[in-house]
Amino acid sequence: MNAFSAPSSTPVLSVRQLRKSYAGNPVLKSVDLSVHQGEIACLIGPSGAGKSTILRCINFLEKPEAGEITFFGERLCSEDGNVFHTAPERALQAARARMPMVFQHFNLFSHRTVIENVMEGQIVVLRRHKDEARERARTCLARVGMLDRAEFYPDQLSGGQKQRVAIARALAMSPALILFDEPTSALDPGLVQEVQSVMRDLSAEGMTMLIVTHDMRLVKSIATTVHFCADGHILESGSPALLLHKTNPGRIRTFMAAAAH
Amino acid sequence: MYNFFFLEVPEHLPFLLKGALVTIELSLISMILGTLLGFFLAIGRLSPRRVLRLPLDVFVEIIRDTPLIVQLLLIYFSLPEAGIVLSAFWAGIAGLTLNLAAYLSEVFRAAISAVDPGQKAAAISLGMSPVAVYRRVVIPQAGLACLPTLGGYFVALLKDCSLVSFISVNELLRHATIVISDTFDSMNTYIMVAIIYFVMSFVSARIIRQIEIRLTPSNRRGTITIPLTMDKEGAR
Numbered sequence: 001m002n003a004f005s006a007p008s009s010t011p012v013l014s015v016r017q018l019r020k021s022y023a024g025n026p027v028l029k030s031v032d033l034s035v036h037q038g039e040i041a042c043l044i045g046p047s048g049a050g051k052s053t054i055l056r057c058i059n060f061l062e063k064p065e066a067g068e069i070t071f072f073g074e075r076l077c078s079e080d081g082n083v084f085h086t087a088p089e090r091a092l093q094a095a096r097a098r099m100p101m102v103f104q105h106f107n108l109f110s111h112r113t114v115i116e117n118v119m120e121g122q123i124v125v126l127r128r129h130k131d132e133a134r135e136r137a138r139t140c141l142a143r144v145g146m147l148d149r150a151e152f153y154p155d156q157l158s159g160g161q162k163q164r165v166a167i168a169r170a171l172a173m174s175p176a177l178i179l180f181d182e183p184t185s186a187l188d189p190g191l192v193q194e195v196q197s198v199m200r201d202l203s204a205e206g207m208t209m210l211i212v213t214h215d216m217r218l219v220k221s222i223a224t225t226v227h228f229c230a231d232g233h234i235l236e237s238g239s240p241a242l243l244l245h246k247t248n249p250g251r252i253r254t255f256m257a258a259a260a261h
Numbered sequence: 262m263y264n265f266f267f268l269e270v271p272e273h274l275p276f277l278l279k280g281a282l283v284t285i286e287l288s289l290i291s292m293i294l295g296t297l298l299g300f301f302l303a304i305g306r307l308s309p310r311r312v313l314r315l316p317l318d319v320f321v322e323i324i325r326d327t328p329l330i331v332q333l334l335l336i337y338f339s340l341p342e343a344g345i346v347l348s349a350f351w352a353g354i355a356g357l358t359l360n361l362a363a364y365l366s367e368v369f370r371a372a373i374s375a376v377d378p379g380q381k382a383a384a385i386s387l388g389m390s391p392v393a394v395y396r397r398v399v400i401p402q403a404g405l406a407c408l409p410t411l412g413g414y415f416v417a418l419l420k421d422c423s424l425v426s427f428i429s430v431n432e433l434l435r436h437a438t439i440v441i442s443d444t445f446d447s448m449n450t451y452i453m454v455a456i457i458y459f460v461m462s463f464v465s466a467r468i469i470r471q472i473e474i475r476l477t478p479s480n481r482r483g484t485i486t487i488p489l490t491m492d493k494e495g496a497r
């Protein structure tokens with residue numbers, strides 16, 4: 001048995017034999033991955049390995065080609081014999097609202113204020129009343145320490161502040177899982193800390209997260225599970241301690257050593 | 262000797278202004294219809310479906326490659342032979358609308374394509390439907406981006422309205438020719454007409470600019486653009 005064992009409950013998210021190619025060029029060959037309640041799963045691996053593609057397929061920003069994705073027991077896509085099925089658009093939208101994504105380049109709505117950014121999904125997707133949405137937005141902004149900037153526009157914020165607002169925007173959806181794609185990669189070194197610290201607070205509060213990152217300090221301080229991804233496969237999964245251990249395969253160790261800088 | 266125009270023309274001024282009013286009507290109506298039609302043309306031309314895209318592309322190309330005056334003459338004098346009879350006024354509206362829509366569809370298409378894909382992805386990842394993404398993110402941002410260009414087209418439209426005098430719409434320029442046939446004072450009449458056009462264009466350009474400023478997010482109320490302390494320093 002593996003020194004690391006995953007929690008035994010049914011996973012929040014489970015991905016099996018996921019495949020995806022761009023213009024005939026296979027990017028994801030067969031990806032298996034599951035995320036359990038309260039787990040902080042970090043997805044690491046060399047550039048071009050397909051990490052972002054995995055996240056984008058999970059919430060259907062890209063359409064997978066084959067395989068199965070189950071979110072809270074609901075099949076988002078599956079294979080029946082050789083036929084690949086995708087859940088109806090409505091079901092995908094409902095699933096996305098429960099696993100919002102935080103992007104490397106923040107992607108805040110530039111024509112809306114900070115608080116409007118955090119209210120937007122609540123009003124348009126969850127159909128919450130404006131007052132309720134505002135109240136919840138204020139709570140979420142307070143959690144990421146951005147309440148005092150509620151009336152600012154995104155272009156008046158620093159990168160770290162934008163990313164914290166983006167996290168609040170995801171939080172406002174009352175998500176079951178938050179997907180992060182390199183949340184600290186576009187930040188100046190001095191601003192990485194504030195975003196990491198917000199993410200650590202979320203993990204302490206039991207938020208389930210799937211994080212693609214190159215930031216090994218974040219991995220060490222936050223991850224409960226690490227998945228090493230290369231060549232369109234998950235090559236290894238385990239606890240951070242195990243993956244960082246000297247005995248792990250050469251490829252991962254080399255990657256870790258390089259990423260530590 | 263130069264005949265100062267205030268002596269002769271002013272008694273015809275109300276008549277000229279009545280023409281100007283028609284010019285304003287023409288431009289306002291075609292502005293609204295042209296913007297709407299241009300928007301739907303742009304959406305259609307962005308469609309992945311070739312059957313929809315191709316005819317619209319051809320239509321826009323034809324409009325853009327023929328003079329407006331020829332289009333107006335065709336609509337007013339040739340369409341009746343095909344059984345479509347429009348009054349001069351509505352033939353003018355039709356021509357101006359189609360023309361504006363063709364040009365604006367280019368502007369809108371470019372602005373829509375230029376919307377940050379990252380923000381669209383963010384909207385989708387929150388669970389928005391494609392329609393909601395358009396309504397809440399793409400349209401507002403594309404709209405803001407093309408406001409200045411739109412303003413320019415509106416002012417150009419106001420001046421293009423003079424062309425419909427050729428199909429006997431009683432707008433400003435046609436009223437001017439009537440005044441001239443009455444007074445034989447073409448110079449002063451045309452100066453008057455030029456002044457009226459100038460005032461209309463100038464004022465509408467200002468109005469459009471104000472709307473633009475009002476709608477730009479960072480100029481909206483309650484926004485702090487500069488740290489307050491710096492603002493106070495500067496005021497002293």
Ligand SMILES: Nc1ncnc2c1ncn2[C@@H]1O[C@H](COP(=O)(O)OP(=O)(O)OP(=O)(O)O)[C@@H](O)[C@H]1O
Binds near residue numbers: 022023027046053
């Ligand atoms: N839209 C696309 N069209 C064509 N190829 C793509 C597209 N998106 C990604 N790829 C290719 O798929 C591969 C995986 O890309 P992906 O962005 O998932 O990598 P990644 O692991 O996130 O890398 P990084 O660490 O640099 O972000 C790359 O080779 C990339 O060139």
Ligand SMILES: [Mg+2]
Binds near residue numbers: 051052053181182
């Ligand atoms: Mg990536």
